[in-house]
Amino acid sequence: MKHPLTNSRWNALVNNDQSKDGQFFYGVTTTKIFCKPSCHSKVPNKENVVIFKTAAEALSANFRPCKRCQPTGSTPNELWIEQIKQYLAHNFQRELSLDAIATDCHGSVSNLQRTFKSLTGTSPTQYLTTIRLKHSQELLKNTDYSIKTIATRCGFNSDTYFNTLFKRHFQQTPLEYRTSYTAR
Ligand SMILES: [Zn+2]
Structure with a gap:
């Protein structure tokens, strides 16, 4: 997704225009760092500037937040x-x-x-398990994959383990879940 470097955006970053903060972020391709318009860092070469609408967009393009203006407003x-x-x-x-x-x-x-x-x-492990179980529910509802296939596709290394975890979280087995869902 590309956003144009308009004159008004360029002027905002050259003049460190605080009123434009939040409207866009700019990254510098040579350093892979991104900033708020108001950042007092050195004005980059125009041809190296890329525009992002959100900090998340910049992060997902593998740009790092500037330490000076902290464009994400978050701690490291x-x-x-x-x-x-x-x-x-x-x-x-x-x-x-x-x-x-x-x-x-x-x-x-x-x-x-x-x-x-x-x-x-x-914990990271619990968080990961939650993601996997949520995904397994989608597959149980929307596919007719076997429990073993679903276990594998969700990153569980055995279907027994998947069954046990699923039951512990949802008080029913994956098959019971699928049946109750399709019976509705
Ligand atoms: Zn900055």
């Missing part, structure tokens, strides 16, 4: 946890150990567990 830890959540949402179908999550998200296991828990109130 909050950002890190957001990135981990996105990572889990995209990778829940794989077998994921805490080690693998920590490595892929550039942190240590202990820091991952502590920070995740303190900011979300839940």
